[in-house]
Amino acid sequence: xxxxxxxxxxxxxxxxxxxxxxxxxxxxxxxxxxxxxxxxxxxxxxxxxxxxxxxxxxxxxxxxxxxxxxxxxxxxxxxxxxxxxxxxxxxxxxxxxxxxxxxxxxxxxxxxxxxxxxxxxxxxxxxxxxxxxxxxxxxxxxxxxxxxxxxxxxxxxxxxxxxxxxxxxxxxxxxxxxxxxxxxxxxxxxxxxxxxxxxxxxxxxxxxxxxxxxxxxxxxxxxxxxxxxxxxxxxxxxxxxxxxxxxxxxxxx
Amino acid sequence: xxxxxxxxxxxxxxxxxxxxxxxxxxxxxxxxxxxxxxxxxxxxxxxxxxxxxxxxxxxxxxxxxxxxxxxxxxxxxxxxxxxxxxxxxxxxxxxxxxxxxxxxxxxxxxxxxxxxxxxxxxxxxxxxxxxxxxxxxxxxxxxxxxxxxxxxxxxxxxxxxxxxxxxxxxxxxxxxxxxxxxxxxxxxxxxxxxxxxxxxxxxxxxxxxxxxxxxxxxxxxxxxxxxxxxxxxxxxxxxxxxxxxxxxxxxxx
Numbered sequence: 001x002x003x004x005x006x007x008x009x010x011x012x013x014x015x016x017x018x019x020x021x022x023x024x025x026x027x028x029x030x031x032x033x034x035x036x037x038x039x040x041x042x043x044x045x046x047x048x049x050x051x052x053x054x055x056x057x058x059x060x061x062x063x064x065x066x067x068x069x070x071x072x073x074x075x076x077x078x079x080x081x082x083x084x085x086x087x088x089x090x091x092x093x094x095x096x097x098x099x100x101x102x103x104x105x106x107x108x109x110x111x112x113x114x115x116x117x118x119x120x121x122x123x124x125x126x127x128x129x130x131x132x133x134x135x136x137x138x139x140x141x142x143x144x145x146x147x148x149x150x151x152x153x154x155x156x157x158x159x160x161x162x163x164x165x166x167x168x169x170x171x172x173x174x175x176x177x178x179x180x181x182x183x184x185x186x187x188x189x190x191x192x193x194x195x196x197x198x199x200x201x202x203x204x205x206x207x208x209x210x211x212x213x214x215x216x217x218x219x220x221x222x223x224x225x226x227x228x229x230x231x232x233x234x235x236x237x238x239x240x241x242x243x244x245x246x247x248x249x250x251x252x253x
Numbered sequence: 254x255x256x257x258x259x260x261x262x263x264x265x266x267x268x269x270x271x272x273x274x275x276x277x278x279x280x281x282x283x284x285x286x287x288x289x290x291x292x293x294x295x296x297x298x299x300x301x302x303x304x305x306x307x308x309x310x311x312x313x314x315x316x317x318x319x320x321x322x323x324x325x326x327x328x329x330x331x332x333x334x335x336x337x338x339x340x341x342x343x344x345x346x347x348x349x350x351x352x353x354x355x356x357x358x359x360x361x362x363x364x365x366x367x368x369x370x371x372x373x374x375x376x377x378x379x380x381x382x383x384x385x386x387x388x389x390x391x392x393x394x395x396x397x398x399x400x401x402x403x404x405x406x407x408x409x410x411x412x413x414x415x416x417x418x419x420x421x422x423x424x425x426x427x428x429x430x431x432x433x434x435x436x437x438x439x440x441x442x443x444x445x446x447x448x449x450x451x452x453x454x455x456x457x458x459x460x461x462x463x464x465x466x467x468x469x470x471x472x473x474x475x476x477x478x479x480x481x482x483x484x485x486x487x488x489x490x491x492x493x494x495x496x497x498x499x500x501x502x503x504x505x506x
Binding site for chain 1: 263312338342349351353385
């Protein structure tokens with residue numbers, strides 16, 4: 001059973017998120033598994049690096065799956081990679097693409113082996129809408145103090161209990177995570193928030209961004225973010241930003 | 254009557270082109286004029302720098318129009334600019350945006366005063382599809398010899414009769430145009446053709462690109478492009494490339 005690692009891009013607009021669901025076929029995992037299952041005549045399940053929510057995009061999602069050699073017509077795994085790339089290019093809808101297929105080591109697991117992940121939240125901050133990237137950015141015309149947002153972000157760096165920034169009220173496991181880096185860049189009319197960490201809680205990037213935007217628009221000063229973190233209370237933090245602006249950028253192993 | 258100059262971006266996918274038509278309201282000019290006419294209570298016509306065909310996009314289309322001062326509630330033209338920008342942001346569909354409104358000199362005419370125009374044709378040349386810019390590039394997986402295309406492009410520079418590259422068989426006016434510059438760049442998996450000239454014939458960029466792609470894929474050698482130009486016969490040149498890959502990039506006055 002060779003173990004295959006794939007890199008996936010998707011425009012999440014039309015989908016109910018990454019994870020397969022019984023009640024809809026509009027999931028990324030479901031679309032990919034359906035193609036593999038049809039091709040190989042038996043159920044092939046894939047493991048993603050993590051879920052993305054409905055409407056969230058990905059530039060560098062990673063997944064892995066195994067195909068029994070008996071189903072590969074005697075092909076070497078490297079040749080199966082080429083076949084898979086062509087298979088996905090032919091059958092995936094135009095808003096999902098597999099950009100690379102590699103043979104992984106036998107023990108590789110796309111979720112368990114993650115070292116760090118990068119997510120990007122993009123806000124289009126001009127008076128007029130962005131026509132070409134409108135589906136990948138949130139349009140918000142309010143003035144934002146980028147320097148204040150950068151100061152606020154400093155309080156979130158490192159290892160903390162991010163319970164105040166967790167969208168899952170019933171979370172029983174640890175809400176401790178480590179954020180390695182937060183950068184806030186102005187690129188033309190765009191404000192781009194880039195987060196790198198060892199993992200993120202449900203809705204965490206969207207809530208952290210909502211909190212930084214609260215700071216940027218003057219709802220509270222940068223220092224208040226330390227108090228929110230300390231409180232561990234979800235209601236203290238800012239709003240959950242819409243999924244549309246969020247992209248899973250890169251997964252590092 | 255102040256003369257207003259506007260900069261327009263559009264994703265042309267859903268539209269029948271720039272030019273107003275009686276039989277459809279799905280034109281860019283029509284959408285903009287409808288908003289102005291509704292706001293000012295009388296027909297206001299706009300002049301574009303030139304037409305773009307159905308499905309063609311624009312990053313820097315320019316148009317101008319006049320509004321009688323009597324309709325402006327005593328506002329100075331500079332204040333009317335701000336009002337117009339907000340008006341367009343509110344009422345235009347999400348795939349059309351007016352990015353800037355300026356007061357132009359009284360004699361400014363967006364078509365007659367064009368000094369040069371830049372068009373870009375984008376081909377996505379990787380094995381997998383481009384998810385995020387799929388509507389703005391043509392996906393073509395064939396290997397293309399970029400150096401051969403660059404050599405071929407040299408024959409087209411300068412002032413020539415481009416009759417062989419004109420999509421309008423009944424063209425009665427001059428088919429002489431001047432191309433100042435053609436650049437062909439590889440940007441990641443994209444091959445980007447950038448054309449700057451004093452003006453272009455109907456479908457000219459799409460036919461020139463189709464001809465260069467013929468060279469790139471080995472249909473004929475670069476030198477043959479000189480013969481096509483010389484022939485002045487449309488059938489000698491390559492195919493008209495799909496509208497999807499074409500963007501009006503910039504208009505210089």
